[in-house]
Amino acid sequence: MRIKHYLSRIFFLLLTFSQLFYCCQNNSDKIEGLYIVTTTGHIADLVRNVAGNKVTVIPLMGAGVDPHLYKASLSDLKQLQSADLIFYNGLHLEGKMGEVFHKLSRTKKVFAVSDGILKDSLLMVDEENHIPDPHIWFDVEIWQYCLDKVCKELTKADPVNKEYYLKNTSRYREKLNGLNNFIKTQFQSIQKKERLLVTAHDAFGYYGRRYDLEVIGLQGISTLSEYGLNEITTLSRMLVSRKVKAVFVETSVSEKAIQSVIEGCKQQGHIVKIGGSLYSDALGAANTPEGTYIGMQKANLKLIIEGLK
Numbered sequence: 668m669r670i671k672h673y674l675s676r677i678f679f680l681l682l683t684f685s686q687l688f689y690c691c692q693n694n695s696d697k698i699e700g701l702y703i704v705t706t707t708g709h710i711a712d713l714v715r716n717v718a719g720n721k722v723t724v725i726p727l728m729g730a731g732v733d734p735h736l737y738k739a740s741l742s743d744l745k746q747l748q749s750a751d752l753i754f755y756n757g758l759h760l761e762g763k764m765g766e767v768f769h770k771l772s773r774t775k776k777v778f779a780v781s782d783g784i785l786k787d788s789l790l791m792v793d794e795e796n797h798i799p800d801p802h803i804w805f806d807v808e809i810w811q812y813c814l815d816k817v818c819k820e821l822t823k824a825d826p827v828n829k830e831y832y833l834k835n836t837s838r839y840r841e842k843l844n845g846l847n848n849f850i851k852t853q854f855q856s857i858q859k860k861e862r863l864l865v866t867a868h869d870a871f872g873y874y875g876r877r878y879d880l881e882v883i884g885l886q887g888i889s890t891l892s893e894y895g896l897n898e899i900t901t902l903s904r905m906l907v908s909r910k911v912k913a914v915f916v917e918t919s920v921s922e923k924a925i926q927s928v929i930e931g932c933k934q935q936g937h938i939v940k941i942g943g944s945l946y947s948d949a950l951g952a953a954n955t956p957e958g959t960y961i962g963m964q965k966a967n968l969k970l971i972i973e974g975l976k
């Protein structure tokens with residue numbers, strides 16, 4: 668009887684503590700300012716640079732996550748439902764979430780950052796069917812149009828902080844201009860004929876166009892597209908004939924395809940190394956330099972320059 672009594676007291680105490688804990692947790696989670704949900708980390712970083720600590724930003728896709736294949740989970744849908752503003756990339760990057768955004772846009776403020784880009788600046792992967800390349804963040808100059816789009820929508824949604832957002836935007840633009848010039852200067856140290864970037868999927872088209880680099884992806888513009896023996900053989904032959912030293916894998920794409928190409932080259936007596944893992948469609952882990960847009964660009968640049976030299 669006594670044991671039963673003690674047990675029920677302990678149970679009661681545990682219940683009280685857990686309620687207390689829950690209550691305190693809820694207090695500390697209290698959100699002030701706009702609650703903003705983004706798809707990729709690139710966009711979350713853009714919003715943070717404009718809005719600083721005036722808003723709460725939640726990216727749905729963390730490090731190593733492939734946006735082409737991403738499906739919204741139940742908890743994502745909850746986040747999206749409670750958001751004041753939603754920013755996504757658009758241009759079919761988030762291929763499986765198009766319908767979700769379409770539905771949400773009837774009742775919520777949903778914006779594609781790519782809407783800030785002039786049509787003429789977009790890179791077409793299929794001219795005839797007007798299909799643009801969605802990997803817009805790799806051109807630092809074009810990414811600034813997305814910065815403007817974020818700033819515009821934030822100032823509209825929260826006019827009280829307009830001056831703050833504008834000031835942050837112009838400060839971040841200066842940083843992006845510095846980064847853009849830094850990338851350009853670094854590539855000048857590589858001979859033109861050696862500027863060939865081979866990656867797992869075709870994410871670096873804008874990068875190649877801006878920084879004068881020939882770019883080849885084994886898989887197409889989306890990781891959904893298939894690759895076969897033909898693509899592997901053609902690419903291996905080309906790497907052998909051009910004596911390419913390094914190819915690159917990506918943090919958000921399986922290494923399998925690129926490994927087959929390396930094996931193909933080996934069979935033809937040419938050794939190609941993996942130049943490293945590039946951040947293509949996802950930033951690095953949170954709270955690391957690569958978890959920011961500028962840090963990601965610098966990490967990629969370092970690997971590419973070292974690999975091609």
Ligand SMILES: [Zn+2]
Nearest residue numbers: 870888889948
């Ligand atoms: Zn991609």
